[in-house]
Amino acid sequence: MGTLIKLLAVASAVTLTVRCQTQFMEYIERRLNSFEQRIAVWYDQTQRYSTEYREFKNQILAFVENLDKEKEEQRHNLEIANSRIDRIERELDYLETRNPAPTCLEVDEKFTEQVAESAQEKKKRKLKIAGCEEMVFNIKAMKIVKRLETASGLWIKDLMSDTEKVYVFDGVSNDTIYEFTRLKDFTDFTGLIKAKKIKLPYPWAGTGHIVYKGFLYYIRSEPQFQVIKFDLKNQTVSDSAMFPAEQQIPVYGLSPFNYIDLAMDENGLWAIYATRDNEKNICLARLDHKTLDIEQMWDTPCPIENAESAFVICGTLYVVYNSKLRSRSRIQCVYDVTDMVNTDLAPLLYFPKRYGAHSSIKYNPREKQLYAWDDGYQIIYRLTLKPKSEL
Structure with missing residues (x-):
């Protein structure tokens, strides 16, 4: 069981x-x-x-x-x-x-009497800018001399000397410039390897510098804007002067690195600048190249907006304009300190070719040519000049 x-x-x-x-x-x-x-x-x-x-x-x-x-x-x-x-x-x-186009103006006689200068005052003004009555009629040719890697810079000769030396400011700020014995040395070799280096006592700023009769006139921006006169032979500072304008702003809308642009023509040394008091238009001053004193100043009608560079010929300021999207450069505003020519009478001139924008344009009175730096290209523009009275 x-x-x-x-x-x-x-x-x-x-x-x-x-x-x-x-x-x-x-x-x-x-x-x-x-x-x-x-x-x-x-x-x-x-x-x-x-x-x-x-x-x-x-x-x-x-x-x-x-x-x-x-x-x-x-x-x-x-x-x-x-x-x-x-x-x-x-x-x-x-x-x-x-x-x-024929000029057609209706003039109010009373207004003319109120704003016009007396004949004697005009005569005095014209006597200050004597001996040159030509202006640009045409840009007849261009020659590309070289191309460097730097987009913005300056290259010039001594504007009133028989020397063939070429001076290069590579960039928009530095304390060293390059000197070539002749133009062929500058064009025949790559870059700046054949150049003599000249170290300056103070850094330069912008591309508004010139060489005149063996002296370099350049802009120093710190601590304040100064014009420095540098003896290239002795490698010493001959003179310097504080620029008298206050609250300066870039003089060209498309070249913000330039606050003072020095120019030389048949009549002497000029400074192109702009201030906050007149922030829409470019100003012009004539300097004594020996003492750097300001002799006379003008407010021009040329706007800062879309300006890229400028130069002076026979007491006439030519402002070069472009656009932010880079079109063809053109001389669109002309201001003559002798009142013989104005923008309405001057021809609208276009530069032959475009690459980018001119960072510098310098007139050589001895050669009647422009030395320009356009997006790394070093260019010479040959000009046709005519008497102002023929326009």
Whole structure:
């Protein structure tokens, strides 16, 4: 009897164990089925996402391809427009020189009497700027002399000397300039390796410097704006003067590194500058090159905005303008201190070619040429001058 009970107990335990194993296997099977379903859903979603991604990628590629085609088309249209604008500018220049527009002014006699200078005062002013009555009629040719890596800078000769030395200011601020014995040395060799280095006692600022009769006249900006007269032969400072204008601002809207731009013409030394008191227009001053004293100052009607450089010929200021998107440089404002010529009478002149913007333009009175630095290119512009009375 005891044995039978034991056998029944064992059979019951075995049955329970089998039932538990069966239930566990069913659970495992349900979980596996659930995983398989989730994997199937994930696979379907992945396939759908992959298809959608390929379709989106194809759409993007087609869109980019269309953009490239439109960009090329727009570039071609811009080239055509540029070509047409250049042709129109040349035609306008030709028409203006052949058929100058007649001046038509209605003058109020009382107003004229109130604002006009007396004949005697005008005579005194003109006597101060004597011996030169020419002005620019045309920019007849250009010559690219060299190209340096620096976008902005200055290169000049001694403006009133027979020496062939060339002086290079590489950049817009430094304390060292480069001297070449002749122009050929400057053009024949790469960079500035053939130059003699001249270290200045004070750093120069901007591109408004000149060399005149063996002296370098340059601008020092710190602690205040000064004109330094430096003897290139003796390597010494001959004189210096604080510039009398207060609260100075950049004189050219497109060349913010220039606060004072020195110029030399047949009549002497000039300073082109701007102040906050007259923040819209350029100012002009005549200096004594021996003492650096200011002899006379003028407020000009030439705007600072979009100006890139300027120069002086026979007492006439020529301001060169461009645009922020870099178009062709042009002489758009003329101011004559003798009142013989104004912007309305002067021809609108365009420079032959554009690269970027002129960081410096210097007139050489002895050669009747402009020495310019345009986006790293060193350029000579040959000028046609005519008497002011013929305009």
